[in-house]
Amino acid sequence: MASIYDRPPIKKTIENDESVIYFTEKHLDVLKDTTRFQIFEGKTGSSKSIVGGIAAFHRIFKSPKEENQFAVVGPDTDSLERMIVDNKSSFYNIYKKVCIHKHSGTGGNRIEISTPTGIKKIYLVGCDNQGRFKKIIGQNIKGFILEEAHIVPESFIGELFTRLYRNNAWLYATMNAGLPDQLIYTAYFNKARPATKYEKDVPEYIWEELNRSKPDPNFRYWFFRFEDNPTLSDAQITELWGGHVPGSFEYNSKILARRGYVEGLLYARLLEKAPEIRLEDLKKENLDAAYIGIDIGHTDKTVFTLVAANSDAEKVYIIDSHEVKSKYEDQQDYTEIIKQYDEFVGQYWKDFGHLIMQVRIDRSNPLFKNQLRNNTRYRNISYQDSKSDKIALRITLKQQLLFQNRMVFSNTHGSAKLIQALKRVRSDGKDGHIDEDAPEIDYSDSLDYALEPITFRLSTKKL
Numbered sequence: 001m002a003s004i005y006d007r008p009p010i011k012k013t014i015e016n017d018e019s020v021i022y023f024t025e026k027h028l029d030v031l032k033d034t035t036r037f038q039i040f041e042g043k044t045g046s047s048k049s050i051v052g053g054i055a056a057f058h059r060i061f062k063s064p065k066e067e068n069q070f071a072v073v074g075p076d077t078d079s080l081e082r083m084i085v086d087n088k089s090s091f092y093n094i095y096k097k098v099c100i101h102k103h104s105g106t107g108g109n110r111i112e113i114s115t116p117t118g119i120k121k122i123y124l125v126g127c128d129n130q131g132r133f134k135k136i137i138g139q140n141i142k143g144f145i146l147e148e149a150h151i152v153p154e155s156f157i158g159e160l161f162t163r164l165y166r167n168n169a170w171l172y173a174t175m176n177a178g179l180p181d182q183l184i185y186t187a188y189f190n191k192a193r194p195a196t197k198y199e200k201d202v203p204e205y206i207w208e209e210l211n212r213s214k215p216d217p218n219f220r221y222w223f224f225r226f227e228d229n230p231t232l233s234d235a236q237i238t239e240l241w242g243g244h245v246p247g248s249f250e251y252n253s254k255i256l257a258r259r260g261y262v263e264g265l266l267y268a269r270l271l272e273k274a275p276e277i278r279l280e281d282l283k284k285e286n287l288d289a290a291y292i293g294i295d296i297g298h299t300d301k302t303v304f305t306l307v308a309a310n311s312d313a314e315k316v317y318i319i320d321s322h323e324v325k326s327k328y329e330d331q332q333d334y335t336e337i338i339k340q341y342d343e344f345v346g347q348y349w350k351d352f353g354h355l356i357m358q359v360r361i362d363r364s365n366p367l368f369k370n371q372l373r374n375n376t377r378y379r380n381i382s383y384q385d386s387k388s389d390k391i392a393l394r395i396t397l398k399q400q401l402l403f404q405n406r407m408v409f410s411n412t413h414g415s416a417k418l419i420q421a422l423k424r425v426r427s428d429g430k431d432g433h434i435d436e437d438a439p440e441i442d443y444s445d446s447l448d449y450a451l452e453p454i455t456f457r458l459s460t461k462k463l
């Protein structure tokens with residue numbers, strides 16, 4: 001389906017040597033709107049951060065003399081720097097003549113703006129640094145930009161709102177769709193309403209969510225669509241609409257920006273509700289097959305994950321994961337890894353041995369596969385190279401299983417570690433996850449390899 005909306009015309013542009021910002025009527029209306037709490041929800045790349053950031057900048061620029069401390073809060077400091085300092089279209093770069101970025105000195109990482117009423121400081125605060133967060137929001141901050149609000153932990157949101165109310169401060173919050181029962185919606189953002197003129201921009205499925213709360217005139221809601229980003233061409237938008245199967249998880253998250261289909265931290269919210277089972281309560285007679293995935297580390301660690309599926313591939317049970325510390329791989333010492341593999345399988349052999357159909361091993365390491373096959377005590381299992389499906393497919397499968405409550409975690413220590421690892425996996429903003437030496441990816445990969453043999457059955461299962 002092609003875009004069903006008209007493209008709003010450009011009403012104004014501002015430019016400097018490096019970039020141009022285009023304003024539609026809606027963007028200009030955002031700049032004029034004086035509501036205290038401004039909420040921008042919608043699709044990735046729909047211009048929420050650019051427009052919200054510029055609107056916040058204008059408020060800061062015009063703020064009275066005694067208001068001189070502000071903050072940008074987001075899930076982590078690195079991505080805030082990428083979004084604001086490195087992005088040529090951010091308020092910081094478009095108003096570079098009056099902005100300066102400082103890494104250190106009083107207040108730490110911050111942008112200083114020269115305004116008619118003096119220097120205004122905007123602190124960059126990532127929630128990955130809880131100490132800094134507490135220190136900064138304890139100051140008299142008069143306005144906040146909250147980036148990626150749907151993946152900021154709830155404890156931070158609670159504290160932020162305490163400060164907002166206490167300091168009589170304002171807020172510009174941007175987010176992709178999160179999960180419907182997140183505190184940020186139920187306690188705050190569902191109270192927001194669009195201006196009458198933009199009611200029609202808000203999809204029916206979002207109206208249903210907003211209507212769960214009584215409107216509060218202090219909250220303004222804006223829904224942003226691809227059509228609201230003037231730098232996306234009609235062809236690109238058509239391609240986005242046509243690029244995913246309607247009804248699929250990706251269509252719901254990326255194209256519709258429907259709550260419940262989360263982007264950002266790829267699994268964290270979904271994992272909060274993941275079902276758990278005590279290993280001794282798992283009914284072995286209902287299980288159909290078991291699989292092991294092995295992600296073999298080069299310089300990083302090696303992880304084994306054992307999963308089992310019930311007949312019909314209706315549910316998959318995470319039995320256990322085991323991590324081999326990196327000191328062994330540094331010496332390319334497979335003997336130790338194989339020893340630990342045998343211990344890992346040995347402890348489950350009595351209950352699951354007859355079900356184990358296949359072991360899938362990271363295909364980038366054929367040498368290890370042969371070593372394992374020849375030296376393990378468990379030689380009658382089939383050892384295969386992973387196919388290594390596209391990352392996007394692997395992400396969607398795990399999200400789908402979690403969303404449908406079909407991934408069940410046992411109470412083993414290894415399952416708990418796998419959950420912790422998956423909670424940390426971050427979206428790269430496109431179709432993948434951030435991989436650069438991230439230790440959680442070893443866990444995630446080993447799970448993917450274990451699921452590989454039944455991926456098709458799992459993803460096409462009719463419920």
Ligand SMILES: Nc1ncnc2c1ncn2[C@@H]1O[C@H](COP(=O)(O)OP(=O)(O)O)[C@@H](O)[C@H]1O
Pocket residue numbers: 020021022023027043044045046047048049050051087089174224229230231
């Ligand atoms: N009004 C605009 N003028 C110029 N470029 C824009 C505008 N809106 C968005 N962009 C471009 O599109 C990119 C994505 O927009 P952004 O605001 O970061 O999306 P979102 O926050 O909705 O995911 C920006 O980095 C910028 O390059």
Ligand SMILES: [Mg+2]
Pocket residue numbers: 048049050148174
């Ligand atoms: Mg953004």
